[in-house]
Amino acid sequence: MIDDTTVRHVARLARLRLDDAEEQVMREELSGILEHIDAIRAMDLDGVPPTTHVIELENVLRADEPRQGLSQEDALREARAVVDGSFEVPRMD
Amino acid sequence: MGLRDLSATEQIGELAAGRVSSLELVEAHLDAIARDDVEAFLAVDAEGARARAREIDALPERPPLGGIPLGVKDALSTRDIVTTSxxxxxxxxxxxxxxTCVARLEQAGAVVVGKTNMDEFAMGSSTENSAYKNTFNPWDHARVPGGSSGGSAAAVSAREVPWSLGSDTGGSIRQPAALCGIVGMKPTYGAISRYGLIAFASSLDQVGPFARTVADAALLLQHMVGRDPMDSTSLEWPTPIEVPVATDLAGLRIGVVEELMGEGIDPGVKAAVEAALVKAEALGATIVPVSLPTALSGLATYYVLAPAECSANLSRFDGIRYGPSAEADNLLDQYEVTRGRLFGPEVKRRIMLGTFALASGYYDQYYGRAQRVRTLIVREFAQAFEGVDVLASPTSPTVAFPIGDRTADPYAMYLADVCTIPASLAGLPAISIPCGLSDGLPVGLQLAGPAFSENCLLDAAHALEQVIAFDTCPPGLAT
Structure with missing residues (x-):
C-alpha cells in the first residue's frame, strides 16, 4: 500500500504537480498495480545476478575527433524563450 | 484491385516495370489519408511527399524501395515534420x-507521407492514451487497433500506406499488428538504431516494421538494420536480412509456450493458434511443448523496469528547450506545473510508479528484484532454444477489445501485453502474423527466436503465411 505522504514525496521527486483529486486517484491506482507487482517480491532470487544489457557489447567507443554537432540556431529553435543565444528560465529560488 | 491493394513489393514491381509513377502511388495513398476513416494519422506531409516522389521519378535509376509511401510512428523524429509522440x-x-532508421529508408527510396497516432510516449496497448484522438480498428471501428503503435497498424490494415514503422517496448508493434490482422516484427535489441526514437524504456525500445506480408516486413527491415555511430547499443549486423522464400518448414522445431496457451487466453485465440500449428506440422515442422516457468512473471517485471526507465527518460521534458510550457515565477514551479499539466494520466502513472521503484528504500525490493527476474527469463529462453528453433504463442491473449473497455483499469490494459513482454525482456526477435479470425476479428500468431535469428523467423513466418492464406483486407474496406 502507498499512503498520501509517499504519493506526495514521489510526485515531488518526479517534478509532477498533482492536485488533490489526482493524488487520491494516483494512490489508489498505484496501490492496485503494486499488488500485482508484489509477486516478484516473493520469488526466490538468491544468487541470481541482475540483467542490465541483454546483448553484451564491449568498449563501444568512437574515435575522439571533433565533428559538427547541432548548430546553435537548431538547438534554440524550439525553445520557449531565448535570450542572447541562451535558453531563458525563471528564477531558481 | 486498386493501387492501394498492392503489397509494397508489388508496388515496387509496378514502378520498376514503368506501369505507374511514384507520384501516382503517393497520390493514391494521400487520397485515402485525406479521408483517414480510421483516424490513423496525426500529421500528413502531402507537399513534402509529392516533392520527394517527383524527385525519385526523375532519377535515372530507381532506388531499391522505388518511391513508395511509408507511414512513420510519431515517436520517431522527422526533421521539420511535427513530432509529438x-x-x-x-x-x-x-x-x-x-x-537514423527513417533516414536510411528515405535514402533507399521510401517516401514519408505522415506521422501516425500512438499512445502518449508509447505507453499503452490501445492508442486510447494518445493526447489527440482515438484510432479505430479497421475491422470494427468500435474497437481499438491495439497499441502503442496503433496508428501505424491501422494505416497499413486500412491500406492508407503499404507499410509503416512502429516501436516496440513490451509489444507495441506485435500486439497492434495482431489486432489489425497484419504483420509486425520487433527485431533483436540493437538491430535498428534508436537515434531519433523518442525514448520510453531504453533497455527495451526497438523500432520495427508493419506490413501486409512477411516479405514486405523483411524488405523494410533489410534497409534499417546495422550499426549507427549515434546509438552505442546498435549492432554490427552479422548477416544481411534476406527476403524470405521458404515454402516448407522441414526440420524446424517449434516450441509451444505452455504458460502462454493456458488461463487468460481467449478460447477463440487459442483455437486459431492451434490451427496454425497444425498447418506448420503439415509443412514439416516438429511441434513440442515448452515451458518458460517465469514467463508470466514477465508482466510484473516489465511494469517495474519500463516505468523506472521512463521516469528517467521523461525527465528531459521540462518545457525549457522544446515544447509548450506553463508560466511560473520560479524554475521548480515551472517544471512541476508544466509536467503536471501536459503529461496525460497514464504517463504520470508510469513516471510515479518508476520513480517509486527507484526511490531510496524501495530500489532493492522493486527495481533490483525486477532486474534479477529478467535474468531468469533470459536464461529460460536460452535453455528453451537448446531444444527448439522458434517459440510459438498467441501474440495477444484476446482479439481487439471495444474502445473504452479497459481505460478505467490500468492493470487490465497491461494484461494485453502478457504474451509479448517476455521476448522484450530477453531482447529477442519476434514476429506476429495473422493466423485466422475469432468472432470475425484477427488473431495473431507470435514466433520468437534467439538473438539474430531474424532470417529463420522470417522464413518460418513466410512459409506459414502462404498456407494460412489470411485475407488482410478488412470487411467493407473500399479501395
Whole structure:
C-alpha cells in the first residue's frame, strides 16, 4: 500500500504537480498495480545476478575527433524563450 | 484491385516495370489519408511527399524501395515534420534531425507521407492514451487497433500506406499488428538504431516494421538494420536480412509456450493458434511443448523496469528547450506545473510508479528484484532454444477489445501485453502474423527466436503465411 505522504514525496521527486483529486486517484491506482507487482517480491532470487544489457557489447567507443554537432540556431529553435543565444528560465529560488 | 491493394513489393514491381509513377502511388495513398476513416494519422506531409516522389521519378535509376509511401510512428523524429509522440508535451514540436532508421529508408527510396497516432510516449496497448484522438480498428471501428503503435497498424490494415514503422517496448508493434490482422516484427535489441526514437524504456525500445506480408516486413527491415555511430547499443549486423522464400518448414522445431496457451487466453485465440500449428506440422515442422516457468512473471517485471526507465527518460521534458510550457515565477514551479499539466494520466502513472521503484528504500525490493527476474527469463529462453528453433504463442491473449473497455483499469490494459513482454525482456526477435479470425476479428500468431535469428523467423513466418492464406483486407474496406 502507498499512503498520501509517499504519493506526495514521489510526485515531488518526479517534478509532477498533482492536485488533490489526482493524488487520491494516483494512490489508489498505484496501490492496485503494486499488488500485482508484489509477486516478484516473493520469488526466490538468491544468487541470481541482475540483467542490465541483454546483448553484451564491449568498449563501444568512437574515435575522439571533433565533428559538427547541432548548430546553435537548431538547438534554440524550439525553445520557449531565448535570450542572447541562451535558453531563458525563471528564477531558481 | 486498386493501387492501394498492392503489397509494397508489388508496388515496387509496378514502378520498376514503368506501369505507374511514384507520384501516382503517393497520390493514391494521400487520397485515402485525406479521408483517414480510421483516424490513423496525426500529421500528413502531402507537399513534402509529392516533392520527394517527383524527385525519385526523375532519377535515372530507381532506388531499391522505388518511391513508395511509408507511414512513420510519431515517436520517431522527422526533421521539420511535427513530432509529438502522442503527447501535449510536444505539441507543435519540429525536430531538428531525422531518426537514423527513417533516414536510411528515405535514402533507399521510401517516401514519408505522415506521422501516425500512438499512445502518449508509447505507453499503452490501445492508442486510447494518445493526447489527440482515438484510432479505430479497421475491422470494427468500435474497437481499438491495439497499441502503442496503433496508428501505424491501422494505416497499413486500412491500406492508407503499404507499410509503416512502429516501436516496440513490451509489444507495441506485435500486439497492434495482431489486432489489425497484419504483420509486425520487433527485431533483436540493437538491430535498428534508436537515434531519433523518442525514448520510453531504453533497455527495451526497438523500432520495427508493419506490413501486409512477411516479405514486405523483411524488405523494410533489410534497409534499417546495422550499426549507427549515434546509438552505442546498435549492432554490427552479422548477416544481411534476406527476403524470405521458404515454402516448407522441414526440420524446424517449434516450441509451444505452455504458460502462454493456458488461463487468460481467449478460447477463440487459442483455437486459431492451434490451427496454425497444425498447418506448420503439415509443412514439416516438429511441434513440442515448452515451458518458460517465469514467463508470466514477465508482466510484473516489465511494469517495474519500463516505468523506472521512463521516469528517467521523461525527465528531459521540462518545457525549457522544446515544447509548450506553463508560466511560473520560479524554475521548480515551472517544471512541476508544466509536467503536471501536459503529461496525460497514464504517463504520470508510469513516471510515479518508476520513480517509486527507484526511490531510496524501495530500489532493492522493486527495481533490483525486477532486474534479477529478467535474468531468469533470459536464461529460460536460452535453455528453451537448446531444444527448439522458434517459440510459438498467441501474440495477444484476446482479439481487439471495444474502445473504452479497459481505460478505467490500468492493470487490465497491461494484461494485453502478457504474451509479448517476455521476448522484450530477453531482447529477442519476434514476429506476429495473422493466423485466422475469432468472432470475425484477427488473431495473431507470435514466433520468437534467439538473438539474430531474424532470417529463420522470417522464413518460418513466410512459409506459414502462404498456407494460412489470411485475407488482410478488412470487411467493407473500399479501395
Amino acid at each position: 502522442g503527447s501535449k508535451m510536444l505539441e507543435g514540436f519540429r525536430p531538428v534531425y531525422t531518426a
